[in-house]
Amino acid sequence: MAKVLNITEAVTIALHSMIIIANKPDEQMNVKVISTLIDSSKFHVAKILQKLVKDGYLGSHRGPSGGFYLKANPNELTLLEIYEAIEGKIIIAECPIDHDHCPFGTCVFDDLTVQMTKQFVDFLKSRTLADYQKQKH
Amino acid sequence: MAKVLNITEAVTIALHSMIIIANKPDEQMNVKVISTLIDSSKFHVAKILQKLVKDGYLGSHRGPSGGFYLKANPNELTLLEIYEAIEGKIIIAECPIDHDHCPFGTCVFDDLTVQMTKQFVDFLKSRTLADYQKQKH
DNA sequence: CTTATTTAAGTATTCAATCACCAAAATTAC
DNA sequence: GTAATTTTGGTGATTGAATACTTAAATAAG
Numbered sequence: 001m002a003k004v005l006n007i008t009e010a011v012t013i014a015l016h017s018m019i020i021i022a023n024k025p026d027e028q029m030n031v032k033v034i035s036t037l038i039d040s041s042k043f044h045v046a047k048i049l050q051k052l053v054k055d056g057y058l059g060s061h062r063g064p065s066g067g068f069y070l071k072a073n074p075n076e077l078t079l080l081e082i083y084e085a086i087e088g089k090i091i092i093a094e095c096p097i098d099h100d101h102c103p104f105g106t107c108v109f110d111d112l113t114v115q116m117t118k119q120f121v122d123f124l125k126s127r128t129l130a131d132y133q134k135q136k137h
Numbered sequence: 138m139a140k141v142l143n144i145t146e147a148v149t150i151a152l153h154s155m156i157i158i159a160n161k162p163d164e165q166m167n168v169k170v171i172s173t174l175i176d177s178s179k180f181h182v183a184k185i186l187q188k189l190v191k192d193g194y195l196g197s198h199r200g201p202s203g204g205f206y207l208k209a210n211p212n213e214l215t216l217l218e219i220y221e222a223i224e225g226k227i228i229i230a231e232c233p234i235d236h237d238h239c240p241f242g243t244c245v246f247d248d249l250t251v252q253m254t255k256q257f258v259d260f261l262k263s264r265t266l267a268d269y270q271k272q273k274h
Numbered sequence: 275c276t277t278a279t280t281t282a283a284g285t286a287t288t289c290a291a292t293c294a295c296c297a298a299a300a301t302t303a304c
Numbered sequence: 305g306t307a308a309t310t311t312t313g314g315t316g317a318t319t320g321a322a323t324a325c326t327t328a329a330a331t332a333a334g
Contacts, residue, residue: 007250019245031310043294044291064301
């Protein structure tokens with residue numbers, strides 16, 4: 001069973017956690033609550049959230065009633081920025097055969113892989129965190 | 138640096154090798170020649186070709202002047218079939234969050250991942266090996 | 275028959291992603 | 305101030321995919 005798209009659990013955790021936190025601006029959401037909501041390992045969720053704190057998208061408070069809160073402006077934060085915070089900058093998927101060595105004039109995939117990657121990037125760029133907030137704040 | 142599309146070197150070797158072999162129906166192409174043409178490890182190329190032989194797409198002859206030859210009908214063999222011979226059946230990339238646990242009514246990615254996967258599959262299905270032969274036989 | 279060539283098959287290594295755990299630091303609540 | 309809670313940061317295990325290598329078997333050519 002093969003997946004065509006590289007959508008890791010790490011990115012999925014990042015996107016869902018950010019959306020969940022953006023929808024509860026009044027409560028401090030902690031790892032336990034979030035990992036339960038999205039049914040993921042709390043260790044993995046903790047790691048991802050720590051990275052998002054380091055990158056400035058989230059803030060955190062330790063101790064009882066601690067947790068994470070949104071620091072970024074949801075109207076300006078795109079899904080692309082979250083995606084790339086976890087995975088690194090998206091690069092166009094080119095055919096692994098070096099073009100100098102490819103025995104064909106044009107790529108076997110034509111420009112499909114380029115098109116598809118752009119389509120994905122454009123989607124992520126067009127969506128902000130605010131688009132996923134039930135009540136706007 | 139993140140790649141959105143899962144296009145492994147293994148699949149790339151399979152597609153390019155099949156096309157190369159289909160274009161030289163009179164010569165026995167061996168691992169050394171093919172791996173040089175596509176600038177890949179001969180060990181890896183050998184592995185992939187062995188699998189394609191087992192699956193019946195190629196035949197082989199050992200010994201001096203041995204090599205691989207096309208067994209499949211290039212007019213009926215699609216790129217999809219080659220792709221799935223190596224990677225396994227393509228499945229729709231769904232969000233790793235179990236739908237029962239997803240806190241959102243609709244997927245964060247909308248149906249983009251479904252659309253993109255179908256687009257890729259449709260492309261691979263629409264191309265036969267014959268489309269890549271310079272002179273038809 | 276001997277040697278060289280080539281595929282076949284099995285094994286090993288590498289790498290990334292995920293997951294699990296622990297000790298330390300911070301903070302809150304009592 | 306003490307105890308409980310929660311993030312932080314580091315480490316290591318595990319898994320699976322991808323890639324690299326090695327030896328064995330087959331075959332052709334001389």
